[in-house]
Amino acid sequence: MVQSWFMSENWSGDQREPHHKQPPEYVDLDTLYKLTLVEHFKVNESDPVNDKLLNSIKKDRGYSYEDEITCSKECLPNYESKLKMFFEEHLHTDEEIRLVLEGSGYFDVRDVNDKWIRIKVEPGDLLIIPKGIYHRFTLDTNNFIKAKRLFVGEPVWTPHNRPADHMDCRKEYLGQITC
Numbered sequence: 001m002v003q004s005w006f007m008s009e010n011w012s013g014d015q016r017e018p019h020h021k022q023p024p025e026y027v028d029l030d031t032l033y034k035l036t037l038v039e040h041f042k043v044n045e046s047d048p049v050n051d052k053l054l055n056s057i058k059k060d061r062g063y064s065y066e067d068e069i070t071c072s073k074e075c076l077p078n079y080e081s082k083l084k085m086f087f088e089e090h091l092h093t094d095e096e097i098r099l100v101l102e103g104s105g106y107f108d109v110r111d112v113n114d115k116w117i118r119i120k121v122e123p124g125d126l127l128i129i130p131k132g133i134y135h136r137f138t139l140d141t142n143n144f145i146k147a148k149r150l151f152v153g154e155p156v157w158t159p160h161n162r163p164a165d166h167m168d169c170r171k172e173y174l175g176q177i178t179c
């Protein structure tokens with residue numbers, strides 16, 4: 001089961017550690033959606049690519065593009081600078097859709113109260129991060145993740161680092177989140 005939790009507000013050290021509050025404060029999937037509009041689906045982790053749910057989501061939502069990204073020292077060109085870029089707080093003008101195929105990592109998303117929620121993703125986790133939400137990504141201490149990236153139409157991966165409050169996608173996102 002995917003786990004997510006509020007991060008400690010005064011953590012320091014290695015970004016790849018879980019950084020729980022003390023005591024830990026977990027966030028269930030319904031609450032995660034209410035606080036962020038982030039969606040999560042679990043697909044068959046032993047054969048995710050042929051999963052029925054995945055294929056119906058792709059069809060319903062028009063995810064016409066897909067490729068794979070592997071984040072490891074050996075496979076990711078410009079590994080250090082890419083990881084640094086992924087961990088800068090940013091948003092996108094389109095959804096960020098990731099299906100984890102192997103390995104694990106953390107997506108951090110800002111909730112409606114501007115608190116960080118850390119989401120631990122593992123094989124079979126399909127995460128849909130809405131456009132306009134501030135977020136970031138880090139590997140965990142296993143230093144390896146392979147994920148499928150999905151997109152509607154021609155992909156745009158450009159991150160817009162915070163502050164990006166003037167952007168239409170940010171205003172739209174804030175208009176959609178109600179709690």
Ligand SMILES: CSCCC(=O)/C(O)=C/O
Binds near residue numbers: 098
């Ligand atoms: C596991 S996918 C790598 C992270 C990424 O693609 C991204 O855009 C983070 O915001």
Ligand SMILES: [Fe+2]
Binds near residue numbers: 090136159
């Ligand atoms: Fe991103």
